[in-house]
Amino acid sequence: MTARTTRLDAGVREAMRALSAATKKGLGDAALAELVQIRASQLNHCAFCLDMHLTLARKHGVSERQLDLLAAWEEAGDDVFDARERAALALTEAVTVLTDGFVPDAVYERAAEHFDERQLAHLIGLITVINSWNRLMVSRRIPAGSTEW
């Protein structure tokens, strides 16, 4: 693969880190945050982000079974992902695949049943931020594990 050498401006990097930290802190559920970030990174095919968030998920105690089955969470059974996790993952997919059209009412309302308004706003923020990291890393083809970006 051809290397791409474009590096981000320091101001953009710092602003991204601050935005990322604000959404994660607000959601206040590190394990769920990792599931959301891994699922979005799968949909956006971001190798750098998958590598990073799979490592972080293990650190935060997410089970191997959940990580193995995340790409097929809808078929994985309620014993693998609970209703709150499912609601968050369904919202993650809808917000990530915007080009196919909008965020359905059923998906939004399911999320609103499991998260209060502030948590929901932080969750939407977190999904948006991982989508941003995915775009920044995929478009510049940053390799998994790279410290140069």
Next chain:
Amino acid sequence: MTTQTDAPAAGTAEYAPEIAPRLPWAQLVPDVYKAMIRLDTAAKQGLDPKLYELVKIRASQINHCALCIDMHSKDALAAGESVERIVQLSAWEESRHFYTGKELAALELTEAVTVLTDGFVPDDVYERAAAHFEETELAQLIAAITVINAWNRFGVTCRMTPGHYQPGQHK
């Protein structure tokens, strides 16, 4: 939300009713909103504002963000952009003679970075952009495309209502 002047006239029987936003996210999580503003400011440094408006409109079209289309079309018009170039944006591949080579390369990159779920950013698209933008400017363009994609996600998910934006309000 200020005045109703740009929204469809109230009492016009043919129009569907306006739908209220789902979630006032900026009021609920002002720390996240402020962090978005900071990111937006950082990403647009060094970019031609006229080109950036075209990028923002095109990404917002692909992501179907009504509020962002409203905002950026009005801002572009207020900044002196032509109606023709805004109208033709959704078919830019067939109306290339309305745009410069640099703008076309930026629009093509915008589409590739926006539609990631269909797979990656092709080498030829990236290289065409790299031929028109030097490295620092290219990094800013990628950041700017990323940021409008982020605003689109807040706008669509929270169903922010279009029609009330006044040009320059968020400049």
